């Protein structure tokens with residue numbers, strides 16, 4: 001099967017999945033008022049794969065079937081492969097202004113990276129190495145969309161999984177059957193779940209299990225529409241509000257859900273790592289996970305930062321503040337974030353090295369820099385936008401106001417230095433979705449946390465960093481006098 005069209009993707013979502021929204025089971029995520037627009041946005045990404053001028057950017061011939069498959073599945077073996085993958089990911093990131101962090105490429109590169117370390121999973125048993133490889137080929141050939149869930153629910157963080165009030169609050173194995181394993185419990189978040197074909201259950205970077213907590217230490221993937229698997233959505237941001245009023249919130253709410261596994265069967269062939277605390281806790285490091293997923297994240301961050309910078313520059317021009325020194329300084333700060341991320345991506349690509357299977361892995365140090373700094377840079381970008389737009393964010397009447405008897409007053413009194421009233425309002429409403437509306441707040445929270453706790457991530461960087469090179473230099477200097 002070749003790459004899917006948007007309509008084929010949407011058709012795949014019309015199944016028996018159990019998605020709960022505001023107390024009701026969603027009958028069809030492609031038509032539900034809070035979900036349909038995001039589904040359409042994702043469908044457009046699939047359609048881009050069929051745009052004739054983008055064919056070679058978005059797809060490549062499958063090494064097994066020869067059919068055109070999505071470029072984000074490519075197992076990169078040359079520097080050119082990495083550049084091609086970046087170009088493809090940028091097309092998708094730009095299509096959502098960087099607001100959908102979990103476009104399908106996020107997990108496509110992730111599963112590919114795991115498959116390129118199949119020998120790691122084979123340490124758990126040869127079948128698990130085979131399973132991850134076959135799964136990679138399966139999602140590539142069927143052009144599937146995945147969500148993933150890593151973190152146990154936030155019940156009592158001072159206690160281990162096995163010490164919680166009930167041993168099955170945290171997702172764990174209940175029993176084995178001939179067909180597979182029955183699992184029960186919850187995982188805290190699965191962004192994109194209503195719009196995904198499959199859910200992957202992974203280890204998180206540092207939230208491991210201990211000693212005898214084998215039952216929790218499993219890694220697998222199953223269809224979202226598996227019996228017993230339930231997803232409970234948070235409140236949506238896209239409550240049928242007009243596109244003009246909320247251009248980001250009405251299109252790019254990728255939705256976050258709690259995943260509840262109510263005695264769910266995981267077939268053996270979908271198990272990648274089973275009952276093995278030691279391997280589970282080492283998965284991210286041993287498979288150099290950041291080497292691929294960090295690429296997608298950084299490219300998305302480029303798209304997002306470009307978008308914020310573009311909005312900031314237009315605000316400065318529209319209200320005549322661009323000649324003020326501190327405004328230029330703030331815009332320069334945004335430019336610097338953007339150029340730093342771009343430099344890190346190029347450095348990571350140029351310094352990529354092959355793994356044992358000959359698959360190129362990006363240098364991790366520059367990707368760590370992006371991963372660790374963006375949780376601080378993105379909230380700062382939003383703060384800078386707020387500082388530039390100031391009270392102007394409150395001069396944001398709705399489209400209905402513009403069409404009402406006060407419309408002419410809005411055209412007159414809401415005008416900018418070089419913009420008609422309606423154009424200035426349009427720009428500021430877009431900016432409000434970034435800085436003030438629920439979707440903007442969620443974006444800030446997302447960038448702070450989606451890649452793990454920023455505090456522990458940063459501390460881990462220090463702990464694992466090779467410090468001898470710098471301390472030896474200072475010691476040598478101390479010896480000179």
Ligand SMILES: Cc1cc2nc3c(=O)[nH]c(=O)nc-3n(C[C@H](O)[C@H](O)[C@H](O)COP(=O)(O)OP(=O)(O)OC[C@H]3O[C@@H](n4cnc5c(N)ncnc54)[C@H](O)[C@@H]3O)c2cc1C
Nearest residue numbers: 148149150151154157189190191445446449450452453455
């Ligand atoms: C918008 C959004 C989307 C997300 N999407 C996904 C997804 O699709 N899939 C997924 O798996 N996850 C997802 N996540 C979850 C993300 O992985 C977690 O938020 C992140 O790992 C932090 O864990 P936590 O939220 O449970 O915070 P906690 O670990 O509960 O931390 C809460 C606070 O307590 C502190 N703290 C807790 N424990 C310790 C400790 N042991 N030592 C020191 N300090 C501690 C933290 O520093 C923090 O300040 C998403 C998160 C957000 C916000």
